[in-house]
Amino acid sequence: MPTYSFFVNGSARTVQTRTDDQPLLYVLRNQLGLTGAKFGCGLGQCGACTVLVDGEAVRSCMMPVAAANGRGVTTIEGLGSPDQPHPVQAAFITEQAAQCGYCASGVVMATVALLARKPKATRAEVQAALAGNLCRCGTHQRILRAALRATGTSP
The missing domain is CATH 1.10.150.120 ([2Fe-2S]-binding domain)
Structure with a gap:
């Protein structure tokens, strides 16, 4: 199984996937429990799955987890808190x-x-x-x- 390491919301994370082309969205939601990014269309057309990768907005349903390897990923959960929102x-x-x-x-x-x-x-x-x-x-x-x-x- 391929293994990938990246920083999610400032924390180092390592994941294993069955394939190199596993969408980043699935890893975030299913393996890391970060459900703020939503599955909408699965085609990168609706924007419900948007996260930041190295500060740039990307459609995580279209980005293979392999492309996030070694990079910084920020999800909505990493922006602010109920007491101190972004x-x-x-x-x-x-x-x-x-x-x-x-x-x-x-x-x-x-x-x-x-x-x-x-x-x-x-x-x-x-x-x-x-x-x-x-x-x-x-x-x-x-x-x-x-x-x-x-x-x-x-x-």
Whole structure:
């Protein structure tokens, strides 16, 4: 069985998989118990499985665990806590941007990646960065307001 080592939410982790192409999402959820990233479409089109790999937003359903070997992976569980949420999480709470919550972790992670690159992202930049994250509940406007709030820009 192939063995892979990487850092998940700041902690060194080692996992074994049956195949080299095992999706990172399955390892995170099934082996490491980190269920914040969701299985949505399995095709990298909905964004529910978005995590950060070395600070970059990736679709973990499409990334083989072998590609994460030796790298840093951050999931929604690694951002903040209920007592001290990450600023993006706090903005999403303030704007009540999640309804069912299925897409929320992926949207938050994509927003965190954008704001790490561009802390004062414009409305158009936020819209472009989140275009691939689908929300079936229709909270798009609240999501946009939350992302803009996280930039320090008035929503």
